[in-house]
Amino acid sequence: MKTISIASVLALASAAAAHYTFPSLVVDGTTTPAWVNVRKTNNYNTQAPVTDVTSPDFRCYDSETDPTAETITVAAGSQLGIMSDGTIYHPGVVNVYMANADGDADSFAGDGPVWFKVYQISAVTDGGSSISFPAEGVPGVSFTVPEALPTGQYLVRMEAIALHVASTFGGAQFYLSCGQVAVTGGGSGTPGPLVSIPGVYTGYEPGILININYPIPANYTQPGPDFLQPVWSG
Numbered sequence: 001m002k003t004i005s006i007a008s009v010l011a012l013a014s015a016a017a018a019h020y021t022f023p024s025l026v027v028d029g030t031t032t033p034a035w036v037n038v039r040k041t042n043n044y045n046t047q048a049p050v051t052d053v054t055s056p057d058f059r060c061y062d063s064e065t066d067p068t069a070e071t072i073t074v075a076a077g078s079q080l081g082i083m084s085d086g087t088i089y090h091p092g093v094v095n096v097y098m099a100n101a102d103g104d105a106d107s108f109a110g111d112g113p114v115w116f117k118v119y120q121i122s123a124v125t126d127g128g129s130s131i132s133f134p135a136e137g138v139p140g141v142s143f144t145v146p147e148a149l150p151t152g153q154y155l156v157r158m159e160a161i162a163l164h165v166a167s168t169f170g171g172a173q174f175y176l177s178c179g180q181v182a183v184t185g186g187g188s189g190t191p192g193p194l195v196s197i198p199g200v201y202t203g204y205e206p207g208i209l210i211n212i213n214y215p216i217p218a219n220y221t222q223p224g225p226d227f228l229q230p231v232w233s234g
Contacts, residue, residue: 019047026081148189148234
């Protein structure tokens with residue numbers, strides 16, 4: 001009979017605890033129940049990340065669950081939060097994308113160049129002496145829904161990129177989920193630049209294929225569609 005040491009069990013438990021999902025939104029200060037307003041992801045039990053940025057699962061990670069979600073109302077100009085089932089354990093960065101569902105978020109797949117970035121948390125560097133990650137250890141993120149965002153139904157996609165083993169291609173770990181929101185009281189803005197997901201990354205971007213440990217990066221380039229306009233704020 002094979003013997004499993006206590007140390008091995010603890011190591012496995014630690015590895016599992018280090019992963020996370022993003023099953024809830026925060027609307028009007030209230031955290032929604034898990035997987036009600038967020039499409040249930042394939043990793044709802046395993047918490048395993050996506051590592052292939054070309055995979056169809058890189059969008060909402062829901063190919064196996066075929067999920068349904070309820071669309072929740074959010075006012076333009078208000079705060080919208082996205083919560084994990086623990087904390088963002090690994091050092092890394094965050095991007096939040098949205099896509100106009102063209103009427104009905106329930107049946108919207110998010111195909112084509114329809115996604116635009118509305119929020120990000122990057123790394124902090126000082127020329128090579130240190131690098132830190134403000135998103136590390138937080139339970140979730142919140143951002144202001146742009147006041148100029150047109151009224152309508154949207155997918156909102158959380159993307160936490162763990163970089164602790166990103167020094168080789170495919171090493172970056174992506175923790176993803178897509179919520180469904182109906183934006184009310186919106187404006188007449190034109191969100192952009194618009195990108196496709198998958199398609200927005202190749203996996204070779206300097207902010208994705210990176211050794212954060214040695215040598216310490218002198219600077220950090222946040223992954224995204226346009227470094228000149230990284231976030232659409234309206």
